[in-house]
Amino acid sequence: MMLYVIVPWCALFTFTQQATSAEKCVCELTNSEEAFPHDTLSTMEDNASKCNSEITSQKTLELESLLLGLERRLPQLQDDVSVLEKEDDGGLYGVLSLQVIENEIMDIKQLIDKLNSTTLGHQLLTIETTKQLENLKAEMQELEKYDTMQVVKRQQANQRLKRELNQCRNGLHSTIQPTQPQHGNCPHGQFLNITGPRVYTAGEYPGSYKYGAWGRDPKPEAGKESWYWLVMMTSSNRYSHYVRLYSSLSSLIVGVSIPGNVLIHSSNPTTNTIQGPNVVMYGEALYYNCYNQDAVCRFNLSTKTVTTLQLPKGTRFNSKGNFCHLDECYPYTDLDLATDESGVWVIYTTSQDFGNLVLSKVEEGEQLMLGQTWHTSVYKLGVTNTFIACGVLYVTRFVNKDVEEIFYSFDTVTGEEKFNIGVFISKMAPNIYALNYSPVDQMLHAYCDSYMVSYKVLFG
Structure with missing residues (x-):
């Protein structure tokens, strides 16, 4: 009778009873399901952590700073060239002005070179990261088959319901968002770089x-x-x-x-x-x-x-x-x-x-x-x-x-x-x-x- 009580709760397993003597009963337990691939999950976690360390806000800030620097350097160079064209100082400061302009041009060239190398590095990083994310997505979908109790699906459904509930609440109390981020009391905006x-x-x-x-x-x-x-x-x-x-x-x-x-x-x-x-x-x-x-x-x-x-x-x-x-x-x-x-x-x-x-x-x-x-x-x-x-x-x-x-x-x-x-x-x-x-x-x-x-x- 004891065997019939256990089997309904352990339908995933197969039991074989062997009578070795009148006093002892031995049961062999055979798992009919595949073993969970813990090594695969650990590897995926390492890959995800690597992606987080490689894709940082600092990389985006670096590119934005370079673009902003180039945007401000070019008008300054144009102004300095215009001053040089108009000034008539008998050659007293002409050489100096040319040297200043030459230094500015070299500075802009270095900025463009850095911008090109940074952009190329970001493109390569984007391609590599896209491949890694696609692989992670496929592996995660493969691991979902081990979720026989459908825990993940229920969590996803709960998250979807929470998002819909928040959207409903926000719709009832909607406010107009500012078009530009606030930067405190600084008239120039947020400090970015030097x-x-x-x-x-x-x-x-x-x-x-x-x-x-x-x-x-x-x-x-x-x-x-x-x-x-x-x-x-x-x-x-x-x-x-x-x-x-x-x-x-x-x-x-x-x-x-x-x-x-x-x-x-x-x-x-x-x-x-x-x-x-x-x-x-x-x-x-x-x-x-x-x-x-x-x-x-x-x-x-x-x-x-x-x-x-x-x-x-x-x-x-x-x-x-x-x-x-x-x-x-x-x-x-x-x-x-x-x-x-x-x-x-x-x-x-x-x-x-x-x-x-x-x-x-x-x-x-x-x-x-x-x-x-x-x-x-x-x-x-x-x-x-x-x-x-x-x-x-x-x-x-x-x-x-x-x-x-x-x-x-x-x-x-x-x-x-x-x-x-x-x-x-x-x-x-x-x-x-x-x-x-x-x-x-x-x-x-x-x-x-x-x-x-x-x-x-x-x-x-």
């Missing part, structure tokens, strides 16, 4: 001053929209007491400073002169770390007056909280000043924050004031530089002597931190001692071992 370098020059003091900074004033006086500024650490690679001005990029490249030096003080260093290379200019005023103080100085170029802003107690200064990488720390880089579309910022670290980066807004006015402050979770001694674009702090680290990586960002609007930015900067010298973003033309100005280099920031 391309370049666009400018690479030793200026008028080739190899003389290892540390320094340069850039443009985002809020210049009328008539000075095309001016550039330069600050070099002229004493012990740590201190300076003047800012040098140039009326154009060509003037800076050939080393012709008609305005000359604007002195903060005749001595160097002394009270309220410049300490460290991380300086910026905004609204005809130079912002920098005051000599021997945990404070920000603002030097007004018109009135030749200095205003100071005391930073919070515990702020590290005098080379106690520098930018560093494994092989080197950059002396007296405790305070980093930055500009973006909204004004001036100061990036520093404090004992209370255990060496993590702190970001504060510098409020303009007759008296300097410290505005809103944000605390990050990135350790300053592990990074090499920072800059700010559209209220977002970007942090770089040293990869090798040829590459710097933008690896971290902090959004002051949302408070969101990202440690996986993964944008790489091609360096012309091993160390970037100062990095300034210019909202005037969306350029990134780097001072690298006495060389001035600029990169284009791509938004989209």
Whole structure:
């Protein structure tokens, strides 16, 4: 009787009863179904994981960045050629203009070559991935025959019902979707990439001053929209007491400073002169770390007056909280000043924050004031530089002597931190001692071992 109870529940199996003795009964169990191919399923999982690792959003972003870079380079080249055709300077800057145009053409050629190789690589990857997906689909359909309880079919039916239910709900509460994605408060769009370098020059003091900074004033006086500024650490690679001005990029490249030096003080260093290379200019005023103080100085170029802003107690200064990488720390880089579309910022670290980066807004006015402050979770001694674009702090680290990586960002609007930015900067010298973003033309100005280099920031 026991045998007749078991058989209906085990219809997939065949039982054979053998009587070996009066006391013992032995049953042989024979599986009438094929064994499930676990090895095949494991191989399919490995192939699917490989596809996921090869097809990433970063590859699409790389192609989009190259196209965007080419789209912006061509009009710039056309404008420069038009200027060259019209200008009549007696041959003074003609050779220089031709050299700039030649460099731009070489840059565009390299961009096109990279675009062609990237497109070809994507086409080959698409063909290979299509084949793999077709094979995976066929193998999955083959495995479905082992689903004798029709679990997969029921799951698919449930998913289909859920989709139809969601469509029904959305139809009752439909809203008009925006035609363009939102990009927060940035007028240029979302930060995509860094391309370049666009400018690479030793200026008028080739190899003389290892540390320094340069850039443009985002809020210049009328008539000075095309001016550039330069600050070099002229004493012990740590201190300076003047800012040098140039009326154009060509003037800076050939080393012709008609305005000359604007002195903060005749001595160097002394009270309220410049300490460290991380300086910026905004609204005809130079912002920098005051000599021997945990404070920000603002030097007004018109009135030749200095205003100071005391930073919070515990702020590290005098080379106690520098930018560093494994092989080197950059002396007296405790305070980093930055500009973006909204004004001036100061990036520093404090004992209370255990060496993590702190970001504060510098409020303009007759008296300097410290505005809103944000605390990050990135350790300053592990990074090499920072800059700010559209209220977002970007942090770089040293990869090798040829590459710097933008690896971290902090959004002051949302408070969101990202440690996986993964944008790489091609360096012309091993160390970037100062990095300034210019909202005037969306350029990134780097001072690298006495060389001035600029990169284009791509938004989209």
